[in-house]
Amino acid sequence: MLSTMQDDVPLTISRILRHGMTVHGDARITTWTGEAEPHRTTFRATGERAAQLAHALRDELGIGAEDRVATLMWNNSSHVEAYFAIPSMGAVLHTLNLRLPAEQLVFIVNHAADRVILVNGTLLPLLAPLLPRLQTVEHVVVVGPGDTSVLEGCTPQVHEYEQLLAGRPTSYDWPELDERAAAAMCYTSGTTGDPKGVVYSHRSVYLHSMQVNMAESMGLTTADTTLPVVPMFHVNAWGLPHAVFMTGVSMLMPDRFLHPGPLAEMIAAERPTHAAAVPVIWQGLLEELAATPRDISSLKTVTIGGSACPPSMMRAFEDLHGVRVCHAWGMTETSPLGSLAHPPGGLTPEEEWPYRITQGRFPAGVEARLAAPGGGFAPWDGASPGELEVRGPWIAAAYFGGVGEEPLRPEEKFSPDGWLRTGDVGVISPDGYLTLTDRAKDVIKSGGEWISSVELENALMAHEAVAEAAVVAVTDEKWGERPLAGVVFKEGHDPVPYEELRTFLGKTIARWQLPERWVTLDVVPKTSVGKFDKKVLRRQYAAGELDVTKLG
C-alpha cells in the first residue's frame, strides 16, 4: 500500500533557497572585509543575486544541466550566491580547496571536468599559473577585487562577476529536479593516492540541513548569528549555509581573515552567538585572547570537529570565556555530520564532561557499527574497539569515477553490503556515544596491543607548557611499534624536560603506553584542512631529520 502523502515533492536546494529568501528574507549575511565596514546583505538579496547568477551562467556562459561549475572562494556572501544558484539551476557546484597543492588542484579540476571557475580576486595568483593545465575550463569569473593582469593571455574567457550579473532578472524559474541528482561535489584531501570526489545529491543536502538544525545538533534559531570559520570548500562549511536558509539564522562570514587576531576582532564587533571550526583554529584563538583580551561574550556555543578536540581546550573555553564547545565527528563522505557530543539530560555540569569529550552520539540518520579487528562486529560496550562503519541518507555510497565512468567503490572504503568504512577506530558505549581512539593507520601497535595516539596527544596537550602534541608510531625492534611524541611548547613557556612530561602522562595513561622517544617541534605539520599531518612527521623521522631524545 502506498502512502497518501505528497511523496513526489522532491527535496531540492531550490526549495531551501525559496524558503530562506521569502520567510527569512531579512536574515543577514555579513562578510568581514578587513576595512571599517563589513559587507552586509540579506537572504532576500542573496537569493535575487543567485537568480542573476543562474541567468548569467545559462545565457552568457552556456551552462546547462549537470555541468560542473567550480568555486575557488573564501567564505563570503558571493560564495553563498553560487551555493544556491548552481545546484538550483541543475548544474553541479564544485568547491575547490584553495589550500591543496597545485598538482592536486589541477587533478581535481580536470577529473571533475569543470567548465567554469568562480574565483575570488584575491586568489588569482593561485589560479593563474594553473590555467594552462586545466583542460576543460572555458570561463573564469573573477569575484571581487584583485589583480586581473595575471590572467592576460589565458585561454579561458575572463568575466567580472558584477558585470556578469548586472541587469539580469532577479528571479529564476528553477527547474523541478530529481532529488537524487548531483548538487555539489567535494574532493577529499587524499592522504594517499589521488583525491576522491564525493558527489552530494539535492536530497542528501536537504536531509543533512534538517539534521544540522536539530536541537541535538547545532540547534540554531532566528535569534542566532553563526560564524562558519570552517571553509565553504571543506564539506560545504559543515552544511551551515544550506541549514541557515531553512531556519533564518544570520551568518557572519570571515572571508580570508582566518587568523586569530581578525577572528577575535570580528567576534567582538559583530557578536555572533555560534561558530564552527576545526580545533587548531580555536587553539589559536585561545592564545590570541590570552595575549590580547577581546569581548567574545556573545558566543554561546562553538561546534568543533574535523579532528579530535583536546578536552583541555574545551575546558579553557568554558572556564575562561563562558563558551560551551560541542565536539562533533564527521568526514567529507558523511556530509559531514556523523555524531555530536551532547550529554544526556539530568546531569550536573561536572557529570556531563565524560560525555562531552567523546565524539558524541549518532543522529537518527546515521547508522553505525564497529568492524572488530578479528572479524565480525564489536559490541557497544564502551571497551571493544573496531573500525567505525556508517550508512544513511547523507553518507557516500561511492566516489565519483570521472565523466562517463562508473562510480568507484574501493573495498577499503566500502563494505560489500554498502556501508562506508570510515578508517576511524574507536569504541561505542551502550548508550551510543562514540569515542575515537585513532585513525586505523595511526594506531600504535605495540607488542600486540593498541596504543591510541589521540589519547596520548590529548593528555600531553593538557600540560600547561604544551601548545600542541602529535604522536606517531615508529618501528621498534622489541615491540614492533612504539609511540614517538612530538611536542610544541607554548610561546613564552620554557621547554619542560621530557621526563617531567612523561611523569605527567603517567597520571592518566598506563605505564606501558608511555613514549620513550621525544622530539620538540616548532609546529605540528598540518594538512590543507588544518589536521595534524602525521605522515610528514613519520617521513621526517624515517629520514633522520628529527632530533629525537630516547628516555631510558
Ligand code: AMP
Ligand atoms: P575530512 O574528510 O577531511 O573531513 O576528514 C575526516 C576525518 O577527520 C575523519 O575520518 C576523522 O579521522 C577525522 N575527524 C573528524 N572529526 C573528528 C573528531 N571530532 N575527532 C577525531 N577525528 C575526527
